[in-house]
Amino acid sequence: MPFDTVxxxxxxxxxxxxxVARGTLPPALLLAGPAGVGKKRVAIxxxxxxxxxAPVSADGLExxxxxxxxxxxxxxxxxxxxxxxxxxxxxxxIKIEAVRTVIDQANYRPFEARRRVVIxxxxxxxxxxxxHALLKTLExxxxxxxxxxxxxxxxALLPTVRSRCPRLRFGPLSPAEVxxxxxxxxxxxxAAARAAAVDAEGSVGRALSSESADLVxxxxxxxxxLHQAARAGDPVARLATAQDLSPKKGSPMSExxxxxxxxxxxxxxxxxxxxxxxxxxxxxxANADLRSDLDVLSRSYDADRSVRAYAAVDEALAALxxxxxxxxxxxxxVLQL
Numbered sequence: 001m002p003f004d005t006v007x008x009x010x011x012x013x014x015x016x017x018x019x020v021a022r023g024t025l026p027p028a029l030l031l032a033g034p035a036g037v038g039k040k041r042v043a044i045x046x047x048x049x050x051x052x053x054a055p056v057s058a059d060g061l062e063x064x065x066x067x068x069x070x071x072x073x074x075x076x077x078x079x080x081x082x083x084x085x086x087x088x089x090x091x092x093x094i095k096i097e098a099v100r101t102v103i104d105q106a107n108y109r110p111f112e113a114r115r116r117v118v119i120x121x122x123x124x125x126x127x128x129x130x131x132h133a134l135l136k137t138l139e140x141x142x143x144x145x146x147x148x149x150x151x152x153x154x155x156a157l158l159p160t161v162r163s164r165c166p167r168l169r170f171g172p173l174s175p176a177e178v179x180x181x182x183x184x185x186x187x188x189x190x191a192a193a194r195a196a197a198v199d200a201e202g203s204v205g206r207a208l209s210s211e212s213a214d215l216v217x218x219x220x221x222x223x224x225x226l227h228q229a230a231r232a233g234d235p236v237a238r239l240a241t242a243q244d245l246s247p248k249k250g251s252p253m254s255e256x257x258x259x260x261x262x263x264x265x266x267x268x269x270x271x272x273x274x275x276x277x278x279x280x281x282x283x284x285x286a287n288a289d290l291r292s293d294l295d296v297l298s299r300s301y302d303a304d305r306s307v308r309a310y311a312a313v314d315e316a317l318a319a320l321x322x323x324x325x326x327x328x329x330x331x332x333x334v335l336q337l
Contacts, residue, residue, distance in 0.1 A: 002065040021062035027141035032154040033170025036205020047117040082113035088125040099130040106145040123149035124156035138164040172202020175286035222266035229337035230300035245330040270310040277303035312336035
């Protein structure tokens with residue numbers, strides 16, 4: 001998985017590529033950001049770039065891995081002796097014994113790689129004694145090793161550990177980037193990927209944990225309700241549209257979760273309508289595959305109405321979080337759209 005296969009995070013990838021090419025990569029780094037956005041993937045890609053036997057330079061990157069040499073293939077498979085991944089055990093923590101083992105390895109020259117790469121995944125799971133054991137190595141790092149700490153909760157690490165690891169800050173992915181990763185790496189159909197991406201808050205991991213079939217249906221429901229609300233003039237007709245927001249039988253999601261998923265996707269559609277009304281670049285539209293629907297809805301939802309409707313959806317979601325009755329919330333919302 002070379003750098004050019006990483007979805008999003010272009011600025012960070014370019015920075016790492018330049019550091020490897022110019023020999024300025026620090027001996028320890030903290031890759032921090034939301035869960036499921038690709039931090040570990042970037043760490044493994046970095047290990048490949050460092051140790052690739054036939055590096056390339058393309059697509060604006062000073063150095064990238066070829067992805068085809070023996071070193072790259074073995075790192076991608078998790079079978080390279082000089083690329084070590086430490087992760088939480090069955091109890092959800094990383095014990096001092098695991099850290100001592102990799103520290104001992106780091107003190108020796110790599111077997112065959114240019115540099116040994118130690119990736120500590122979910123580094124916030126390090127117990128305090130393990131962090132103290134790691135600290136001395138971070139203070140005086142072996143010249144032939146690099147430590148990459150990956151964490152979605154970096155503040156759980158000791159300040160002394162954080163201070164010795166320059167931090168790379170990862171942000172959430174865009175819905176389009178999440179959808180691209182789902183299609184390319186996880187075999188999602190385009191519609192399912194788009195639906196999951198809209199509700200994933202920029203995290204591929206969150207998208208993978210969602211029920212994609214339910215989200216496809218939720219997106220269809222959200223757009224249908226907006227179309228109906230745009231056409232329905234009197235309150236009685238509006239309330240009839242609330243029936244579409246009723247939970248579907250046989251779904252693994254609860255009534256409240258189904259409605260919440262639908263409303264989050266509706267908020268995304270309304271955001272897109274506001275962007276269209278503002279004539280922004282089409283590249284920032286989350287539901288780009290629904291462009292024909294969005295164009296039709298934009299005739300009824302101008303900038304002011306889309307903002308008011310978005311605020312109403314946000315208030316409805318807050319009411320659900322306070323355990324308000326789902327049917328009452330749905331009825332109230334359609335009257336606001």
